[in-house]
Amino acid sequence: MPKSAPELQKLRVHPPLPEPCAKSDVGKAYSRSACVRQNPQWPPSPSPKKWVCFDPLFMPQLEIKNLRVAIGENEIIRDLSLSVGLGEMHAIMGPNGSGKSTLAKVIAGYPDYKVTSGEVLMDGENLLDFEPDERARRGLFMAFQYPSEVPGVTIANFLRAAVQSRLPEGEELEATDYYAKLYEKMDLLEIDRSFTSRAVNEGFSGGEKKRCEILQMAMLEPRYAVLDETDSGLDIDALKVVANGVNSLRGPNLGVLLITHYQRLLNYIVPDFVHVMVHGRMVRSGGKELALELEEKGYDWIRDHAEEPVAA
Numbered sequence: 515m516p517k518s519a520p521e522l523q524k525l526r527v528h529p530p531l532p533e534p535c536a537k538s539d540v541g542k543a544y545s546r547s548a549c550v551r552q553n554p555q556w557p558p559s560p561s562p563k564k565w566v567c568f569d570p571l572f573m574p575q576l577e578i579k580n581l582r583v584a585i586g587e588n589e590i591i592r593d594l595s596l597s598v599g600l601g602e603m604h605a606i607m608g609p610n611g612s613g614k615s616t617l618a619k620v621i622a623g624y625p626d627y628k629v630t631s632g633e634v635l636m637d638g639e640n641l642l643d644f645e646p647d648e649r650a651r652r653g654l655f656m657a658f659q660y661p662s663e664v665p666g667v668t669i670a671n672f673l674r675a676a677v678q679s680r681l682p683e684g685e686e687l688e689a690t691d692y693y694a695k696l697y698e699k700m701d702l703l704e705i706d707r708s709f710t711s712r713a714v715n716e717g718f719s720g721g722e723k724k725r726c727e728i729l730q731m732a733m734l735e736p737r738y739a740v741l742d743e744t745d746s747g748l749d750i751d752a753l754k755v756v757a758n759g760v761n762s763l764r765g766p767n768l769g770v771l772l773i774t775h776y777q778r779l780l781n782y783i784v785p786d787f788v789h790v791m792v793h794g795r796m797v798r799s800g801g802k803e804l805a806l807e808l809e810e811k812g813y814d815w816i817r818d819h820a821e822e823p824v825a826a
């Protein structure tokens with residue numbers, strides 16, 4: 515059985531995290547880079563760099579529990595629960611205005627939204643307790659439906675600062691290593707090298723912005739990523755490039771929540787689970803075939819059966 519949320523909340527997790535350890539490793543102290551979670555019972559902490567191997571029964575996941583979110587008087591998310599395990603790809607579909615982007619923004623830490631109840635746990639820690647930058651440092655990545663422009667800051671400098679901020683204190687990012695990785699990822703996403711000296715998203719086409727978002731994800735190597743309509747504005751070739759980029763990052767150490775309207779994206783990024791959100795609730799969850807059913811039947815048949823929320 516996984517540990518209960520209150521138990522896990524007491525424990526501190528630090529990315530980057532290795533594979534779950536063997537039972538024989540539990541309780542052993544490791545260097546910070548090899549650690550999984552700090553044991554609060556480790557008195558007095560011999561060094562902040564010492565961490566204790568985690569319980570193999572602990573299930574790393576991004577867990578949204580009974581979340582309610584309001585904007586002003588308007589309740590947008592109504593008792594929503596969803597768990598994204600590390601290594602899993604979850605797609606969320608649903609009609610316009612059902613609250614998908616609101617959910618993504620609450621996970622990322624947008625200030626406009628009031629969480630009236632519920633929790634968002636990342637590997638047991640309540641993300642709602644942290645500022646957005648701290649969430650990112652802990653391994654959360656968010657690709658927005660409408661990425662912002664950052665005038666005057668080049669992609670190369672922006673990403674370098676972002677990657678540097680994720681390193682343990684005192685560790686310096688080597689310029690040669692950084693550029694080697696940046697160029698490798700840009701080639702993968704078929705982004706022209708000239709983009710490194712362009713300001714982030716300034717004057718980018720819709721498709722270029724989306725590729726740039728995935729480039730950020732590739733460089734930051736998050737533990738959990740929320741991708742909000744990463745397919746919108748992409749032509750079919752760009753869609754394949756972006757999907758290849760996402761697929762190349764897939765693996766046991768990445769959990770993804772992919773928000774999309776289109777089945778065609780899910781032909782390229784095949785999800786493990788599909789959830790349907792209507793009026794701020796998950797009303798149905800299933801495998802990848804659920805997306806095909808939606809494509810065929812639209813949302814009405816689900817709205818008709820959407821009286822009660824389901825746990826996803």
Ligand SMILES: Nc1ncnc2c1ncn2[C@@H]1O[C@H](COP(=O)(O)OP(=O)(O)OP(=O)(O)O)[C@@H](O)[C@H]1O
Nearest residue numbers: 585590608609610611612613614615616617626659
């Ligand atoms: N900042 C805000 N102020 C007021 N209302 C908002 C705000 N953000 C979201 N809403 C409202 O919340 C509802 C859900 O919006 P949201 O953007 O989450 O929907 P969505 O499911 O992402 O839709 P789409 O598929 O069109 O992207 C909408 O009715 C929207 O108008």
Ligand SMILES: [Mg+2]
Nearest residue numbers: 614615616659
């Ligand atoms: Mg949206």
